[in-house]
Every structure is written in structure tokens, then in C-alpha cells.
Amino acid sequence: MTRHIVGRIGFYTLIALLMAFFTVPLLWLAAAPFTSDPTYEVSLPDFTFTNFQAILEHPYALGSLYNSLLLAVGTAVLVVLLAALAAYALSRVRMPGRDALLYALLLLSSIITGTAAMVPLFQLAVELNLIDSQLGLILILTGGLLPAAIFMLKDFMDSTPKSYEESARVFGASPLQIVGHVVVPLVRPGLATIGVWAIANVWGNFLMPYLLLSDIEKQPGAVIMFTLYTEGGQANLPLLSTFGLLYSVPVVLMYLFVSKKYGFRFHGGIKR
């Protein structure tokens, strides 16, 4: 009996410590935006909204969120479109070298990371005149996400039945009609997952835009956030806290949406 009680006390102490460890760093983001004259130390907010004024006054803050959106959506659209086409063909048509190609894709996506490729990607962007080009950055980000996206989508398409396509074909639909009217509706949850995955990836990405966009008007939220706290003397805490919050909220909303709708699953090669 005593052992049981000690066990329970131990359990709740451990849980409390763990919760403190994960909560304390986040408190500032919840409190400082609504505290007048915030400091580094977390204090009880007085629920003012005047700090948000700082965002409107800052010349690049709102623009950078728009840039983040542009990069994230642009990349996601390209990734979903190109990965869906490739994954569909790889899933339905047995071509020579298919398995080797898939193995190579999986290998590539895990070894060529931003860290390993930053030097040549920077060089490539200089040579191709893609420095300060948002389209160039979108293409580079797309290239990096495509292998994993194709791999995940191919798995998804392998598990959808082929019988609908076969019957559509019996009724004389052309291959492109079949893809557009039969396959896309069938795999829509998979496409949505990949789209959200790509958006989340690009929204939080710091290294690539930091490397390739030097024009402050084109930089996304991640780079502006970093600039706000590293450059220019005393950090502007009302601005940093409100901007950090606004920049984070979409990620949290997206996560809640996905976990509610599909149930949260791993992204990345953990499915086997």
C-alpha cells in the first residue's frame, strides 16, 4: 500500500517536473505580447494590445509574413503537383529501374540536407542568378522536399484500389481523364497531408532563405525574426514578442487542424 502511494507521488512529481521543463520556455511567448513594457522575465500580463502596434509600425514585419506565405504555398503547390504525378506513374506503371529509383530517392532525401548542400546551393544560385529570387528559392526548396514527398505519396497510392480506374477505362475514359476525375479525388487526403507537410517545412525554414535572399523586402518571417534579435542594439521586445506570436500561430492552427482531421501521423519514413 505504501509502495503504491510512493509510486503515485513519484509519478506526479515526475510529470510536474517534465511539464515545467516544457512549459517554462514557452511562457514568455504567451505573456509578453500582452504585457505593457515587457522584459525578458515572464510576468503576469495586463492584457494590453498596444504591443501589436509595433508590428504595424515596422516596415518589414507584415511583409515578411506575406513572403513566408508566398514561399510556403508556392513550394507546397509545386511539391504536391509534381510529386503526385511522379508517385502515380511509379505506383501504377512497372517501369525498368523503378525500385532502384525509389531507393535512390529515399537515400537522397536523407543525406543531402541543407547543411551538407549549403555551399554548392549558394554557388548554384549565384551562377544561375537566383540570389534574391523568390522563385529560385521555391525551386530549390521544392527540389529538396520532392524525394520524400514522392516516396510518401507512392506508398499512399499503392494502398488505394485500382478498380475504379479500371472501370473508368472500360467506359472509355482517357488516361488523363482518369487521373483527373478518378485518381485525384481518391488520393485527396494524401495530397492534403503532403501539402501541409510542405507548408510547415518551408514556413519554419531559416537556413535557405537566410542564405539566398539578401533583400530585406523579400525575406520571410524566419529571417526577419532572427534579424530583429541579432541586429541593432537593444532588442525591441514588444515587437519581438508580438511578431513571434503572429509568426507561430499559423503553425499551431495547422497542427490542430491536421490532428483533428486525419489524426496526427508521423511524417518521414517511419511507416514500416
Next chain:
Amino acid sequence: MAQATSHPKARYSADAAGLGTPRAAAFIAPAMALIAVFLVFPALWVIYLGLTNYRLTGLAAAEPQFVGLDNFVKAVSDEGFWNSAWLTVQFVLGSAVIGQVVLGFTIAWLLRDRQGPLKRVVEGLVILAWILPGAVVSFLWIALLDRDGGTLNALLGIPGFAWLLDHPMLSIIIFNTWRGTAFSMMLYGAALGNVPPSHLESARLAGASGWQQLRDVVFPHIRGHILTNLLLISLWTFNDFTPFLLTAGGPDHKSEVLAVHVYNVALRGGELGFGAAVSTIILLINLVVAVFYLRLLRRKS
């Protein structure tokens, strides 16, 4: 098409939409083109660049010369490189292999047969640390660890303790443990669901203590998951650039893990050739870990 009408069944199941190889190739081509230009080519080029004396500016920028293995020899005899390599080992072992695995498993184990709000809140907090943008959480930790006004020093009652200046490695290790535990927690949560309850029950009836149950029943069942988890988070942590956002490698290179080292040498210092040689070494290490991981996946399936 003639063949399709004579053996409709056989053709259809091999190619349900009747795409045919040429059209299938056309479907694959755009994706492959982007991957080739922006992923494969840079990886190959970095190997070549590592063999030149390429610099960001100056004479060697205009006409880079082939210098063979000089950069690699220089890297292997360079103190800065070994300093970074050793810091990277500490970072990966400390924050991923020990921090994230132990914490992730502990949370999954504590919450294994619970439902309801406590489980949701704890998991939600851990996942929140994982999904928030790196630039935001880095600043949150800078605020938390601030020497004079930071919340941590106020809580611990040690004003003036300079975490990021005096203990930069410890700071980024704890930071990355906090940041990345979610993945391990979810993986072990799923793995523990696969341990048959009857095995645990019979161990308990035989009088096994908590630790004995873990060792004799749980670990053998989730060994594959542990290995998968270790390889993946080691790979990710090894390539993680986020420490740059917290300490930028400083002070005095004391937290300059390899990912940050490459940036500082190649893009801040302008020595692209040398930076490319270090990148090649990173690529090779990634390759070894990834091949191990893929072998593991194959053996399982």
C-alpha cells in the same frame, strides 16, 4: 492497344489507367528534373568544389584552381575542424542519443495506459516545442537564459549566471533536447502500444519489478524502434542548423558544431573550397547512417 484488347485483364492490372510507359515517364520527368538540378547536382558539385581553392571573393573566385585533396588534408589537420567535430559528437550524444531518447521514452512510458486530459496536455506541450518555428523558439531560449533579466536565473535565484557565454554547449544541448523530444515520445508511444499486455501481466504476476519488466519484456519488443529512432534523430541532430540561431557558434567557437562551422568557414569566411571539403565529409557521414537505416527498414519488411 491491340494487345490490350486481346488480354484486357492482364494489361489492366499492370497499368490500371492505361498510362503506358512513355506517358508515365512524362509524369515523372518534371519532378526528376528539379531533383537532378537542385539536389543531386549540388551534392556532386560539392565534391568537386572541395577539390578546388574556390573563394567567395578575390583572385581565386574568378579562376578557381584544382588543388586535389589539399582541402581535405587541411581539414584533417585543422584544429577548428576537430574542435567542431568533437562538439558535434557532444551535441548528438548529449541532446539526441541521451536527452531526446531518455526523455521521450520516459514520457511515453509514464503515459502509456492513460487517457484523458493529463496525457493530452503533456503531449501537446512537448509537441508544441517541436512544431514552433526555430527562429521563434531560439529567441524564447535567449530570453529564458538571459543573464540579468532571464526567467531561469530568477527561478533558480542565481542572477548574473551567463548560460550562453559560460556554458554554450550545455545550453544548446538542453535546448535541442527540449526541442526534439516530441518525435521520440510519439515513436515510443506507438511502440509501447505493440507490447502485448499479457506478457507484461505475466511478468508482473511472476513478481518482476518495474525495471525488470522494462528490461525483459518491453525492450526486446521495441528494439527495432529504438534503433530506428536512434539513427533518425542522430542524423537530424547532426545536420541541425538551429544552434546557429542561439549562439552562432560562439563565444570563441565554443558551440560551433559542424553545421555552423561550414557556414562560418564557407559563407562568412569566404573559403568555399575548404567549406565544400567539410560538406563532403558531412555528406559521407550522412550516407553511412542512411544506408544503415535503409538496411534496417528492408530487413523489417
